[in-house]
Every structure is written in C-alpha cells, then in structure tokens.
Amino acid sequence: MTKINLLKPDNKNLPLFLTLGSLFFVFGIFDFYSNNFLNTNITSFLPRIINFFIPLIFAVIGLHFIRIEFSGLKILDNLNKNINTSNFNATLSVIIILLIIFALPPLLNWLIFDANIAGNTKEACTGGGACWVYIKVWFNRFMYGMYPNSEQWRINVTFVAVLIFIAAGFFVPARFKNYLSFYYTILLPIISFILIYYIISGGSFGLEWVETGAWGGLSLTFIVSFFSLIFCFPLGMMLALGRRSNLPIVKYSSLSFIEFWRGVPLITVLFMSAVMFPMFLPDGTYVDKLIRVVVAITLFEAAYTAEVIRGGLQALPRGQYDAAKSLGMGYWKMHIFVILPQALKLVIPGIANTFLALIKDTPLIFVVGLLEVVGMLNLAKTNPKWLGFSMEGYVFAGIIFWIICFSMSKYSQKLELKYKTDR
C-alpha cells in the first residue's frame, strides 16, 4: 500500500476511498433522514449550528472522497462527471438531494398516501392528506359550471362534434389541401358557432334554453379559448401585414392598434367590455356577455400575435420579396404563396407561446362574472358545507392547466422540428 493522501483521492486506493466516501455520504443522508422523519438526532451533542450542517458536511466529504479521475468504473465516472465535478458542485448537488428528501415524502403523503377519495361527504375525509372527495363531489361543477346536470350531455356532444370537424382537416384528400386554411379560418368557426349555439345554448329542436351565465367550468375555458384562438390568428396576420405596409395610413393605424392593446392589461380590457362597451352601443341593443368577452380577448391577443408574425416577416431575407416581385407577383400573391408560408414557419414557437398565454389568461373572465374552472373553485371554496379545501381545488386546477399547457408546448416543439427546413 502506498501513501494515502486524504485530500487528493486517486485510483490506487480505489476500494478504500470508495468505501470511505460512500460511508460518509450515506451517514450524511441518514442523519438528515433521522433528523427529519425519525425525530432522533444522533449528533445532538454538537453545537446547534454545526449540528444543523452535519448532513451537508458529511455528504460533501463523502462526495469528495469518491471524486477519482479515471477510476475505471463507468458508473463512478459518470457520477463524477455529472454531479460531482468540484467541491462547489458537490455542495449544490447535496443540497438538492437533501431538499428532495425533505420535500418529497410529505408531498406524496399529502397527495396520495394519506389522501381520501372514498365517500361523498366532508366527514369522509379523515386522513391528514388531501381530501379528493371534495373534487369528486364538485367535479361536475368544475367541468360544466352551473349548467343543469341533466343537460350536460349536450356539452359533451358538441365538443366531440367540434373535435371531429377539427380532425376532419387532417384526413381530407390531397386535392382539397389548398382549401384547408379557408376551412380552418372561416368554415370551422361558423360550423362550431352554429353547433354551440343550437346545442349548448338550446332553445330550439326541443332543447331547453340555457343562458350563457350558467355556462362555466373547464368547458367554458375551452369555448372561450377556442374561439379567441381561431379569430385572433387571421386578425393578427392582417395587423402584421398592415404594420409592414408602406401605405402610411394603414401602417400607422395598425401600429397604434397593436401598441394600444399591448400596452394595457387584459383585466382592464375586460372591464372595458363589461362596463364601457354597453355605453358605446345604441340604446336597447344587448350583446351577450360571452361574446363580448371573446371579442375582447381576441382583440387583445391579436395584437400579440401580430407582433410575433411581424418578427417572422422581418426575419425573411429581402431576396424572397425581390424574387417574388420579379416573377410579377402582386402584393397578395406574393404574401400568400411566398412570404407567409416561410414567415409563419419561423414563428411557430412564438405563436404557440401566444396561444398558451391566451389559455392561461382565460381565468380572468371572472371580472365580468363568468366562472370558468378557477372561478368555480373560488365559488365552491365559499360553500359552507365545504370550507377549508381550497388547497385541493387549486392543486386540481393547477394539474389540469399544467397538462393542457405542457402538452401544447411539447406539440409546438414537435411542429417546429417538423417544419424546420435548412435555409
């Protein structure tokens, strides 16, 4: 055996350092675990401040011992390369590991192991964890708002129908492909509006009339974001083109329109649609609250979409414009066939972000009294029979929104890759 230098571990004494390092590391972790979950403090004889840092110190020393270059062990090398390159890095790694140990078990206990889901009343929640009974009992309200229970199949039917119409675009024969954008921007909104008007609103064909004030929950989130999404895209495109136009009146009116909507918060826009807009209409006309909200959100998000698309238009090299013009193409022909297809491809991530922002903004419609899922949560929370379960409600809504937004952003990344062409 050669000299052992504890400050500089090397691979000659590999087994020794490995044992020593793992011992130290495991002791640090165990000490932390026992402090937090077993209520025993093995190192309580030490001063308080040192005692607190013992797990960290031991684990870092342990990692220091196993930091051996070219050890010959693949796992060890990988470990060192990824979390243990220097003492500083090792400290950070240990802190993160300790934090995970600290936070994960209570979190899982609350979410799953101590949670209650059986039963139908508040009394069924006996464990210390989450009370999912609350979500179960209120599930219909969170999904459909105040929509009458017996009529909720109408919402489901409409959604399925709209989904089928959306999906239909993917399966059309090749010779109709050219009309797809026409279908999505003009036909689809009309079809969906008719469907929603006649089935969800009802009032004819023997269906009971349900006013929009009773709509709510997640289905309202979908309705609002769906219409705003389809309308804000073409509008944003026109505004972007207008802003790049060399006709001064068109340019400056688009510019001021965009800057106005981008400069004010959505909540004031909704206030405006709620209290100011009726003043601007002839006496006696009444526009439904839901339609006002959709228009407000559409105008607001169209300004953001316009800025994103303008970025794409600016990023295209001048040569594309010149080439199209030299072929004798006019303004519209040039933009529709040459410029926009390339520009839109460039800004897929930006557009996806705008759409995500739109979906995340929909809860704001509570200011005009429409209650989508977050609004319903706040209503349910104040129900005297179910006080004290706000945490469960927010976690539930958080999970739903997270799944929607995360999958959308992943999908946009996929689209981006699909349309990525080397230029």
Place this chain on the structure above:
Amino acid sequence: MKIKKILPQLLTLLFIVLIFGFFTMNAQENMDTRGIEFGFGFLKQEASFDIQFSLIDYDGSHSYARAYLVGLLNTLLVAFIGIILATLLGAVVGVSRLSPNYLIRKTASFYIEFFRNIPLLLQIFFWYFAALRALPMPEDAPLLLNSSFLTIKGLYAPAPIWTNFDVFFTTLIIAIVLIFFFLRYAKKKQEQEGKRLPVLLISSAIFIGLPLLTFLIGGVDLSFSFPVIRQMSQSSYTFDGGFKIPPELIALTLALTLYTATFIAENVRAGIQGIGKGQKEAAASIGLSPSHVLNLVIMPQALRIIIPPTTNQYLNLTKNSSLAAAIAYPDLVLVFAGTAMMQTGKAIEIVGITMATYLTISLVISLLMNWYNKKIAILEK
C-alpha cells in the same frame, strides 16, 4: 397605380372614422338619456372610502385624485419589487439551466416547466388563499430572526426610525453620483491605458462608506421599533409598532416573481446559448477564468440578445400586477377602476384614465429599456 395606393388607405380611414363616429354618437346619446355628464370634475371630490394599504397619507376625506395616486403607487411598488426579484431569480435559474451539473440543470428546468404552465391567476390564488392561510395566527407566530413575525395577517418587521434622514438621503445620492463619475473615469482609463481598476470594490466602498460616515459625523441615527404583540379582545391579537407587509402584497409579489422569472430564465438561457461556442473557447484559451469568461466575454454579448425579450417580460409583469384586484390588494385597478367607479359611475372616464396610465407606464419602461439596449448595442462603423 396611384389608385392602388390610395384606395386601401381611404377604406381604412373610412372604417376607423365610421367605428369611432358610431361609438361616440352612441355614447353621447346614452349619456344624455341617462343624465350622465362627461368630465373629470369628480377627481376633486371626496373619495370617502378607505384603502387598506397605502404608501402615502390617505383616508376617506381625501379626493379621488389622491385615491388614484395611492393605487398607482401600490401598482408601481409591486411592479418594482417584482421586476428586481424576477430578474435575479431568472438570471440564476437561466444560468443553472446550462450548468454541467445534472441535478442543478434538471431542477432548473423542472422549476421552469412547472411554474410557467400554470395560469398566473391560479398561482396568485394558491399563494393567497391556500399557502398563506396556513400561516399561524398572531398569538402563535414564532419569532423570526429575533425581530419579525410571519402571521396569517401579514409580515410584521421592525420599522426603521430615522433621525436626520435627509442628511443620510442626500449623502446616498451624492454617493451614487460619485460612483457614476468614477465608473466613467474607470472606463476611460481602461480604454486609454488598458488598466482595470477594481471597480466593484471601490464603488461598493463609496456606496456603503459615505452613508456610514454620516452616522459618525452627520448626526444621523437609526433605531428600530420592534413589533410587540398586544391582546385586543378575548381571542384577537394584534401587533403594535413595527412595519406591516400585508399578505396580499406577499402573495402577489411571490406569484409574479416566480411566474415571470421562468420566462426571464428562458431568455437568459437563449441569450447565452446564442453566443457562439468559439467565443467561450477563445476566451478560455487566452487564460481567462470561468467567471471572467462569463462576466467579460459571454454576458456583454448575451445581454444584447437577452434584453429585448426581457423588456417584454417586465411589461408583462407590470400589466399582470393588475391581477391584484382578484385578491383585493389595493392596486390601481381595484382602487380606481373598482371602488371609485362603483361610487361615481363614471365608467368611460375611469376606464380611460386607467388604460392611459398603464399605456404610459408601458411606454416609459420600453423607452428606458430601449435606451439601455442602444447603449450596449454593437457600434458598427
């Protein structure tokens, strides 16, 4: 050819004029029939409502204009704190996203993916109604750092009591001016002689040292009034003295910071990644240390990519601070577009003023950031 240029413009103009004309005519008519008069005279009237949290003197006897100012200041306060905290957190997380350490990298991206895919309003509600409601009542609150109490009613911290505050404040401003000139001098020296002065050390010495001097010779004194618990009735307690930060402000700042920082972090990461690998390698090969590589080579270049989108995030944060109305933090929207509008019924004027205020704030922030962006842009010849 001419007609092609004029016709679309005429049509746009006609469209705009028609819409505006239609709206103003209807508004005129509606206001006439309802007997509402257009005007801003109400701003001078007595507001006669109370505001929970105010940075300036305010009570019900002040005017609506004063109430507006209170709301505006509260909005600016949240935006200011939020922007600073979000920038710091975003920069740290953004750099961590590129760390060689697997755990740090994954933690940073987990944080980003988690917080930015949940609506901000939901996060604000979560912090306010769920997380902060779990805090102890005043009588059970533990003492933090021997001075503060974090309770369900907010954070009670020691309040500073100054004597001769104006002397201290003037010195602080003098220190900042001095630092400004020193920085210019240091830059000039570096450009002419290639010498780097210890800029950070000297400027922080000026910044801390000068104001400290006033304690010794300027007659400035600072003491603290600590919050002390007092029983109000059988079961209700409150704190006397000290400085209270309401839970609304805490929840709002927390949510805004955590949400906006995710976007800033992504901007920072994109900015650093946007700098070619060659820059990093070239800097390392002339013997700069990793921190010097980041501070002197990567960051100055990356900032040019980072700043424009980050400006947008600052604007978003400021505008999002209006969500305060949802948890009754008295910001501009709640105080003015909420309470004041209910009382006066001046919908058009009040929504107009509120929107104009936000537009102005947005404009000022973007002008400031554009100026800064221009300053650090590459000077091409």
